[in-house]
Amino acid sequence: QVSRGNSMSYGLGGKAGRVPVGISGRRLRIVVTGGAGFVGSHLVDKLIARGNDVIVIDNFFTGRKENLVHLFGNPRFELIRHDVVEPILLEVDQIYHLACPASPVHYKYNPVKTIKTNVMGTLNMLGLAKRIGARFLLTSTSEVYGDPLEHPQKETYWGNVNPIGERSCYDEGKRTAETLTMDYHRGAGVEVRIARIFNTYGPRMCLDDGRVVSNFVAQAIRKQPMTVYGDGKQTRSFQYVSDLVNGLVALMDGEHVGPFNLGNPGEFTMLELAEVVKETIDPSATIEYRANTADDPHMRKPDISKAKELLNWEPKVSLREGLPLMVNDFRNRILNEDEGKGM
Numbered sequence: 001q002v003s004r005g006n007s008m009s010y011g012l013g014g015k016a017g018r019v020p021v022g023i024s025g026r027r028l029r030i031v032v033t034g035g036a037g038f039v040g041s042h043l044v045d046k047l048i049a050r051g052n053d054v055i056v057i058d059n060f061f062t063g064r065k066e067n068l069v070h071l072f073g074n075p076r077f078e079l080i081r082h083d084v085v086e087p088i089l090l091e092v093d094q095i096y097h098l099a100c101p102a103s104p105v106h107y108k109y110n111p112v113k114t115i116k117t118n119v120m121g122t123l124n125m126l127g128l129a130k131r132i133g134a135r136f137l138l139t140s141t142s143e144v145y146g147d148p149l150e151h152p153q154k155e156t157y158w159g160n161v162n163p164i165g166e167r168s169c170y171d172e173g174k175r176t177a178e179t180l181t182m183d184y185h186r187g188a189g190v191e192v193r194i195a196r197i198f199n200t201y202g203p204r205m206c207l208d209d210g211r212v213v214s215n216f217v218a219q220a221i222r223k224q225p226m227t228v229y230g231d232g233k234q235t236r237s238f239q240y241v242s243d244l245v246n247g248l249v250a251l252m253d254g255e256h257v258g259p260f261n262l263g264n265p266g267e268f269t270m271l272e273l274a275e276v277v278k279e280t281i282d283p284s285a286t287i288e289y290r291a292n293t294a295d296d297p298h299m300r301k302p303d304i305s306k307a308k309e310l311l312n313w314e315p316k317v318s319l320r321e322g323l324p325l326m327v328n329d330f331r332n333r334i335l336n337e338d339e340g341k342g343m
């Protein structure tokens with residue numbers, strides 16, 4: 001079987017003088033599904049900056065054109081409004097498959113659609129990869145570990161997931177997407193990569209997507225109390241978006257299928273996170289307790305030894321360094337919103 005998309009060589013040009021090219025000698029052409037979203041748009045910026053041609057596929061469920069508007073008019077960039085649940089024909093070398101709502105508020109909004117996106121959407125992108133011999137990367141999630149009984153989580157852990165709960169559309173959807181990815185790899189010889197992403201934050205997150213970092217930051221800027229769910233002692237490990245993007249590219253361009261945990265092992269309780277947000281944005285910020293959501297994982301922290309060893313990757317930006325980097329973006333957008341309301 002000839003696998004056109006997988007052999008890369010390096011042509012001349014670009015910032016560093018070396019631009020990855022496809023086998024035909026032209027520039028590497030890459031699809032990013034979900035490229036108008038938070039992570040996707042940062043990934044697209046990196047790929048464009050290193051000289052690739054990028055096609056974004058997005059249905060704008062949670063993504064926004066504003067995240068990509070600076071690329072409009074760039075001849076190496078193309079944006080297609082398309083739902084990955086429907087088939088599509090394209091010719092590319094690599095497929096980064098991100099399309100899927102990531103915030104619990106968004107993925108629970110229409111759980112059946114979330115499952116369709118994860119299952120039919122991933123199937124279509126794998127079918128596309130098979131037809132054209134492209135390399136396929138799935139952005140899976142730490143949610144495949146559910147409410148983990150092993151801590152920190154290694155890639156070998158099979159997880160503790162409720163199959164019938166409110167989060168299942170996402171958790172089980174992503175688990176099925178991983179299964180499909182491995183079945184296309186084993187059965188059809190598709191070159192695949194699997195990333196298990198842990199909680200990530202940064203500029204361009206939706207202001208009101210309900211995730212904890214965006215909530216606390218927006219609340220502190222708006223002088224509202226930060227809403228801590230439950231007793232606030234549950235933990236998460238927060239990764240800055242540039243670290244994730246570097247990890248995704250290292251994974252795609254490397255030789256290993258994965259799965260790989262991509263996350264920052266720095267672990268915080270929600271109360272500790274609130275304290276860091278307070279120090280960063282407003283020392284007078286207060287907190288308010290709210291009931292927690294169903295099936296909320298008690299703790300989560302990646303073991304990243306595998307990615308360190310095989311991808312030579314590790315995160316560089318700590319929470320205290322990363323939070324200030326998203327504050328300006330949030331302040332500007334909140335200000336624009338207020339002006340829009342005539343405030």
Ligand code: NAD
Nearest residue numbers: 034037038039059060061062063083084099100102197200
């Ligand atoms: P996001 O909601 O900002 O981006 C998702 C993008 O996918 C949006 O632009 C949305 O419009 C698009 N989309 C959704 N359904 C689609 C469909 N059916 N067809 C076409 N486009 C569709 O989320 P994000 O934080 O950027 O997450 C990107 C990916 O990374 C997701 O697959 C998510 O599961 C994964 N991930 C993210 C995190 C995180 O903390 N951000 C953690 C684990 C995994």
Ligand code: UDP
Nearest residue numbers: 086087088089090123124125127128130131
């Ligand atoms: N598919 C697609 N674009 C392509 C090739 C396939 O969207 O270029 C879709 C196709 O419509 C199908 C899915 O991917 O729904 C799986 O394709 P595959 O060829 O693996 O399976 P089959 O079509 O035989 O079910």
Ligand code: UDP
Nearest residue numbers: 104210211212213215227228229234270296
């Ligand atoms: N959380 C919180 N306040 C909020 C939003 C979330 O305390 O305003 C908690 C939530 O209960 C969970 C953690 O923060 O324990 C992370 O939630 P998020 O939705 O950001 O991500 P996920 O649950 O998918 O890890």
